[in-house]
Amino acid sequence: MIPYVREIDVEYGRCDQVSPLIRRVTADNPGPFTFKGTGTYIVGQGEVAVIDPGPDDPAHLEAILAATAGERITHIVITHHHSDHSPLAGPLKARTGATIYGCAVASHAEDDADGEVKMEAGHDLGFRPDVSLCGGGSVAGPGWTLEAVPTPGHTSNHLCFAFPEENACFSGDHIMGWSTTVITPPDGDLSDYLESLEAIRARSFDVLWPTHGPPIRDVDAFIRAYAAHxxxxxxxxxxxxxxxxxxxxxxxxxxxxxxxxxxxxxxxxxxxxxxxxxxxxxxxxxxxxxxxxxxxxxxx
Known part of the structure; x- marks a missing residue:
């Protein structure tokens, strides 16, 4: 059995300090694919990175800006191109001048046919990062580093981001505490996914910070259960x-x-x-x- 973790205190628009160097602001977009909503992470102090700004929601944009008042957003970091993760990157860049980092998908699968039950949020068809991290790479600011770890499977362009200062990993939708991860061909690929799971397990992180839901702290056992499922x-x-x-x-x-x-x-x-x-x-x-x-x- 997967040891799901689903307890999380959410107030939309509130900025929560969840670790010494990580803050989280949750977007008001709860649903079957997003759980309580998109958890946008702010990493660092003074000059900061924003991970997965989320849907194109003006209220969420203002909440992120309020949470970083008096600071400078220098990096906007995207785990993948789904519509609950990347669309706000453009408006946030327009307001801050920050650079967008991520991996553009090579091609876009069609959404489910009308009348079918959709398995995931829609695609952000216009997502194009300023700087590609498809092959890995690191970005950094004062006191923080984010290392892109390619983790195809949920999508072909999915990236997790290692955060060595806290031996943590921002896992996007690759590993989530509240649910299993959707894998929908042709962009999703189970063979890639299982390899990516092992790649993250091998890093021995102390904690995973998914974009949806609470952190996963018993990382090795959780990933083993995920793979066993x-x-x-x-x-x-x-x-x-x-x-x-x-x-x-x-x-x-x-x-x-x-x-x-x-x-x-x-x-x-x-x-x-x-x-x-x-x-x-x-x-x-x-x-x-x-x-x-x-x-x-x-x-x-």
Missing amino acids: RQERLDQILTALAAGPARIRELVPRLYADVDPRLHPAAARSMLAGMLHLVRQGRLAADAAPEPDTTYRLAG
Whole structure:
């Protein structure tokens, strides 16, 4: 079982000092993909970095500026291009002159078709950082350093940011205490995700600061449980296909029988990520390119 952590005291627009060098201001955008809202982090003192400014919300912009009154925002740092993370970067830059850092996505997957249950927030199609950190790199200010750690999986351009001064990591949507992370092909990739999980676990951080929800302090155990959950889902697919070839639309009602049928389209997208991973591993074979209507069977 994943040891979820969901307790967090949120007052929208309030600036909370959550560690000696980290403050958080939460945007008023709670929902099924954002939990209590986007937690925008302010790192440092005097000359500061803002991580994931969030949705294009004028009230949240003013809250960030109020929280940094008398200081200078020099860096705007983005974990990925979803609409609850990056859109406010432009307006915040216009007000402060700060430089935007992140990784532009190479291409944008289409949003879910009308009528389907969406699995994640929409894409910020216009996101383009001033400085690319796709291959890693560090930014710094007085008393603080942020190291970009490429963590593709949730999206192809996802970055976590190590914060060595507190042996912490800003984990964006890569690892969240309140929920598992959505992986939706084609931009999401389970094979990449599992490798990225291990990359973060290997760093032995003391604490993770997700963009949504409270911090994760038992980091190693949490990441191990996160990875075990993904493996359990893969094992379910393999067990189901041991009974014979099947398509995703046939498997979802069986493997997600306890889930509201309205969520089955979302479950199918998640299962597709698992199928792609298992085909790459050589554990499954498919009668065509892996897609929702492809027939899958055990390999060998």
